Structures are given as C-alpha cells and as structure tokens.
Amino acid sequence: MEMQLPPHEGAELSVVDMHTGGEPLRVILSGYPEVKGDSVLSKRRYVREHLDHLRRVLMFEPRGHYDMYGALIVDSELPKADLGVLFMHNEGYSTMCGHAVIALGRFAVDYKLVKEPQSPETQVNIHCPCGLVKAFVEYCDGKTGGVRFLSVPAFAFATDVTVTVEGFGDVVVDISYGGAFYAFVNAQRFGLDVTKSRTRDLVDAATAVTNAVKSQVKLHHPTSDDLAFLYGTILTDGKDNYSSDATANVCVFAEAQVDRSPTGSGVTARVALQYHKGLIQLNQTRMFQSGATGSQFTGKAVEETKCGDFKAVVVEVAGRAFYTGVSRFVQEPEDELTHGFLLK
Numbered sequence: 001m002e003m004q005l006p007p008h009e010g011a012e013l014s015v016v017d018m019h020t021g022g023e024p025l026r027v028i029l030s031g032y033p034e035v036k037g038d039s040v041l042s043k044r045r046y047v048r049e050h051l052d053h054l055r056r057v058l059m060f061e062p063r064g065h066y067d068m069y070g071a072l073i074v075d076s077e078l079p080k081a082d083l084g085v086l087f088m089h090n091e092g093y094s095t096m097c098g099h100a101v102i103a104l105g106r107f108a109v110d111y112k113l114v115k116e117p118q119s120p121e122t123q124v125n126i127h128c129p130c131g132l133v134k135a136f137v138e139y140c141d142g143k144t145g146g147v148r149f150l151s152v153p154a155f156a157f158a159t160d161v162t163v164t165v166e167g168f169g170d171v172v173v174d175i176s177y178g179g180a181f182y183a184f185v186n187a188q189r190f191g192l193d194v195t196k197s198r199t200r201d202l203v204d205a206a207t208a209v210t211n212a213v214k215s216q217v218k219l220h221h222p223t224s225d226d227l228a229f230l231y232g233t234i235l236t237d238g239k240d241n242y243s244s245d246a247t248a249n250v251c252v253f254a255e256a257q258v259d260r261s262p263t264g265s266g267v268t269a270r271v272a273l274q275y276h277k278g279l280i281q282l283n284q285t286r287m288f289q290s291g292a293t294g295s296q297f298t299g300k301a302v303e304e305t306k307c308g309d310f311k312a313v314v315v316e317v318a319g320r321a322f323y324t325g326v327s328r329f330v331q332e333p334e335d336e337l338t339h340g341f342l343l344k
C-alpha cells in the first residue's frame with residue numbers, strides 16, 4: 001500500500017523525529033510561516049505571541065503528547081552561527097536545551113546545514129536563545145555519531161536557599177544556570193529515590209519546589225531579562241562529590257514535563273554548581289544518568305570564565321541522539337480537535 005494520504009484540505013507540517021537519551025525532539029522542517037524578529041531572542045518572543053497555535057498542533061495530542069519537545073530552525077543574527085533554533089515544549093519556549101543540541105548537531109550535518117563536514121568531528125555553531133552553543137559531531141565515512149557541545153557560561157546563582165514548599169515545609173535548594181535556571185534538591189529530602197520512585201511522586205515534589213522558588217526567589221541574568229526565569233527543578237541522588245560512578249537526576253521542567261534524558265542544560269548547571277562548591281576539578285569528566293531511563297551524558301567544566309559579575313565555567317556535555325522517523329502532519333479543517341489538547 002502506498003504511504004499517501006487520501007485527498008484532504010488544510011495546512012501541512014513536516015517534521016523529523018529524533019531522541020536523545022530517550023527524550024524526544026521533533027525537528028520542524030516545514031509548515032511555519034516566516035518568523036519575524038531581528039534576533040533569536042526576539043524571534044522567540046514573536047512565536048510566543050503570534051504562532052503559538054503551531055506549537056500546540058505539533059507538541060500536543062493527537063500529534064504529540066504531554067512530554068513532547070520540539071525545535072524550530074530559524075536564521076541567526078550572529079555571523080558565526082550555522083543555524084538558529086527555538087525550543088518548544090508543553091508550556092512555551094525554553095532558552096536552552098542540551099538534548100536538542102545533541103540531536104540538532106547530527107541533524108545539521110546530515111541535512112547539510114553546514115558546509116563541508118570534517119572527520120573526525122564537524123563543528124556546528126547553534127544559536128540558542130541563551131547564546132551561541134558549539135556542537136562537535138563525530139563524522140566518519142559519511143555517517144554522523146556522538147555529539148559533544150560547549151554551552152554558554154554556566155554559574156551557580158545561589159546556594160543553600162531556604163524556600164517554603166507546599167506540603168513539605170522548609171526546603172534548602174541550590175539554584176544554578178546552564179542556559180536556563182534550575183533548582184537542585186536531593187530527592188531524599190522528600191523520601192524519594194530518583195531511580196526507583198514513581199515518576200508521579202518525583203513530579204509532584206519537583207513541581208512544588210519549582211512553584212516555591214518561582215514565588216520566593218527573584219532571579220536575574222546579566223545579559224537579558226528574557227533568560228531570568230526558573231525553567232524547572234532537578235532532583236538528584238545527592239552524589240555530588242566527584243566519583244567515576246554515574247550520578248542520577250530527574251529534571252521536571254516547563255509544565256511538570258519530565259525529561260527522559262539526563263538533561264543537557266541541567267548537567268551544565270549541575271557541573272557549574274559542583275565546580276563552585278569545589279567538588280569537581282576542571283577537565284574532570286563526570287557521568288550523569290537519567291533517573292527516568294538510565295540514559296547517560298558526560299559533563300565536565302573545561303574553562304573558567306565570567307558571566308557579568310558571576311564566576312562562571314564553560315561546560316562540555318556529550319551524548320548520542322538517534323532518528324526515530326519522519327512525519328507529514330495535516331490539519332483538516334473539519335477536525336474539531338485539530339488544534340491539539342493535553343491530558344494531565
């Protein structure tokens with residue numbers, strides 16, 4: 001049987017689906033109108049204000065699901081960038097996404113968004129809303145492989161901050177930035193284990209922390225107000241002292257969305273925090289494991305730098321992404337659920 005749709009009306013959107021450590025990435029190939037704005041950050045504002053219906057179509061059911069994640073490739077204003085990208089999820093548009101950068105690195109080489117690929121690694125400069133991220137894609141005999149990236153300067157924003165969390169009382173959290181801000185807490189504080197507890201219990205605790213930090217701590221970022229918001233909470237196994245063993249964490253971000261991967265921007269922020277606390281040295285590679293799927297990324301601080309007045313580090317994260325398929329979606333005008341819906 002031919003893989004063709006019967007005659008139909010309505011808009012079409014085509015995508016390539018990938019995953020990195022189990023976390024989906026839907027890369028949008030076509031179907032979006034021009035995204036206006038003279039910078040990636042202003043384009044992020046533009047899609048939020050004018051094109052949000054398309055995020056719902058591609059992220060929500062029946063084409064996506066509660067935990068779907070997407071990437072829209074846009075032009076960048078930076079001469080050094082090979083591409084710009086906007087990230088989307090169940091609640092809106094994030095500023096950084098490591099699992100997406102790992103997948104997009106491969107995608108950019110395979111779909112020829114960079115000039116001549118080089119072996120053993122091809123560099124792809126990806127302009128994310130948080131800034132320029134440099135990805136290095138293994139490339140051999142015409143095939144792409146693992147990806148490592150150097151993120152924007154990452155820094156510990158505040159440590160040992162006490163917040164009052166509904167249902168749990170006073171909780172001490174650390175807040176760190178890895179292209180997006182996260183709160184970090186040892187899951188033990190809630191009697192939970194990031195690798196064994198029910199996902200729902202981890203989500204409830206992490207969401208309560210996120211709500212508390214959002215309402216009780218004012219964040220700021222030295223370069224842009226657009227970056228100054230809490231993206232999520234990462235519950236950890238507390239194994240922050242350097243070890244050759246992996247340390248596990250679960251990231252709950254956006255609207256109680258659960259990352260299946262170890263979270264690239266979360267690993268970046270966590271390494272910055274560990275470095276700030278003197279628990280890891282420059283170029284000491286640590287393994288980070290997703291409590292959700294067991295998938296792993298490596299992370300290491302490679303250089304000291306500054307971000308405004310914050311002492312910061314450049315963090316390198318590495319992982320692997322895979323293709324899962326391609327889809328051509330349609331929106332039939334008679335379909336009353338065509339705009340998308342979510343079940344909580």
Ligand SMILES: O=C(O)[C@H]1NCC[C@@H]1O
Nearest residue numbers: 096097098099263264265
């Ligand atoms: O790997 C990351 O950084 C992302 N994964 C989903 C949530 C974060 O944006």
